[in-house]
Amino acid sequence: EVVLTQSPGTLSLSPGERATLSCRASQSVSSSYLAWFQQKPGQAPRLLIYGASSRATGIPDRFSGSGSGTDFTLTISRLEPEDFAVYYCQQYGSLPQTFGQGTKVEIK
């Protein structure tokens, strides 16, 4: 199975700063089938990015995804107060689908 490793575990930043989250796969992710989710306490995850770089419906353009093969990045260009949350990457190119362990973006 494809193991996804996210780094860092926690990112402490201030509103307005840029956030860069990493997701590394143990083997190449087929066809860049890599998604990013945001999850806030007590809520279901929300899809942000699919296909490594395509924004989901209604997602602000401050969120962007990039990468291919085994290295992927989620960038939040300028953090808004509502962006402080946990972020997960997920690959859906091969079975079993797998998630990274998450990166928490917290207010500094």
Place this chain on the structure above:
Amino acid sequence: QVQLVQSGAEVKKPGSSVRVSCEVSGDTFTSYAISWVRQAPGQGLEWMGRFIPILGIANYAQNFQGRVTITADKSTNTAYMELSSLRSEDTAVYYCARGAFMDVWGKGTTVTVSS
């Protein structure tokens, strides 16, 4: 718009089974796979398996093989996830989600396993 409505919270005894439902509204049920993902308290997301209605097949994560059964009833646009031989470690929120990259999620069903 598309909604996935899940059944309510459950409290179960160790060794028993639980079945969680997920009704899809606002969309053609057979168009997408339905995945099940669970999240133990304070932990990350874990994919359990999926059902592909148009093919009538299910795929499961190795961790749950033999204990989980995912099915669907096309007449009611509802998917089901049944987990058997429950243990305390199965206490979690169980989510259903639409499609390969899970663009729509249910609100989650809390399953508590306790004697």
